[in-house]
Amino acid sequence: AAGVIQSPRHLIKEKRETATLKCYPIPRHDTVYWYQQGPGQDPQFLISFYEKMQSDKGSIPDRFSAQQFSDYHSELNMSSLELGDSALYFCASRTTGGKEEQYFGPGTRLTVT
Amino acid sequence: GESVGLHLPTLSVQEGDNSIINCAYSNSASDYFIWYKQESGKGPQFIIDIRSNMDKRQGQRVTVLLNKTVKHLSLQIAATQPGDSAVYFCADPPNSNSGYALNFGKGTSLLVTP
Numbered sequence: 001a002a003g004v005i006q007s008p009r010h011l012i013k014e015k016r017e018t019a020t021l022k023c024y025p026i027p028r029h030d031t032v033y034w035y036q037q038g039p040g041q042d043p044q045f046l047i048s049f050y051e052k053m054q055s056d057k058g059s060i061p062d063r064f065s066a067q068q069f070s071d072y073h074s075e076l077n078m079s080s081l082e083l084g085d086s087a088l089y090f091c092a093s094r095t096t097g098g099k100e101e102q103y104f105g106p107g108t109r110l111t112v113t
Numbered sequence: 114g115e116s117v118g119l120h121l122p123t124l125s126v127q128e129g130d131n132s133i134i135n136c137a138y139s140n141s142a143s144d145y146f147i148w149y150k151q152e153s154g155k156g157p158q159f160i161i162d163i164r165s166n167m168d169k170r171q172g173q174r175v176t177v178l179l180n181k182t183v184k185h186l187s188l189q190i191a192a193t194q195p196g197d198s199a200v201y202f203c204a205d206p207p208n209s210n211s212g213y214a215l216n217f218g219k220g221t222s223l224l225v226t227p
Contacts, residue, residue: 004156031213033214033215035215042202042217042218042219042220043157043202043215043217044217045214045215045216048214056214058214090156090157092156092157092215094213100145100147100162100206100213101147101159101162102159102213102215103159104156104157104158105156106155106156107154107155107156
């Protein structure tokens with residue numbers, strides 16, 4: 001069965017650089033969530049989209065932005081990277097009206113040096 | 114703020130024993146809970162869920178118990194296997210208005226020894 005696809009899987013950036021993470025949800029899933037997981041931490045919700053509109057906002061820094069496109073894939077744009085942004089970034093998807101269960105992708109490991 | 118959290122950060126069990134992972138929540142309005150398993154380097158994987166109108170729900174080798182009186186839930190894994198070694202999170206979506214964004218509790222690392 002198709003799963004959530006995230007790219008790239010690993011990314012190394014320097015401080016003050018920008019990064020773009022991509023997420024391709026499971027086909028026919030219309031809702032996408034982004035989570036950040038620091039080392040040894042639980043995942044923290046950043047932002048979510050439903051039908052290309054932002055549906056909820058969590059602890060996403062102002063330096064980050066995201067959007068969902070017409071094909072339902074989503075991109076997380078991160079600017080002025082800081083050392084503390086080093087983390088695993090997960091994307092999850094679900095279909096509204098279905099079960100509440102979210103299906104997580106394998107994550108993108110971002111390292112800021 | 115409202116939180117979902119776990120009592121113990123690590124749990125070590127012998128292969129074949131039963132495991133019990135606990136979780137406390139503070140939002141008495143929470144009506145839906147999910148357990149996720151996260152293996153090293155992978156995304157969280159759904160295990161089982163339970164609604165607040167239930168006290169118990171069983172899956173394959175797993176059982177979730179919900180005690181609304183003390184705002185506590187537990188995940189029981191029967192006949193624990195090495196493949197069960199992972200970090201386990203309980204999570205609750207605050208409400209449907211939030212689009213079901215998950216509020217994760219602190220994970221418990223389960224280590225299964227032979």
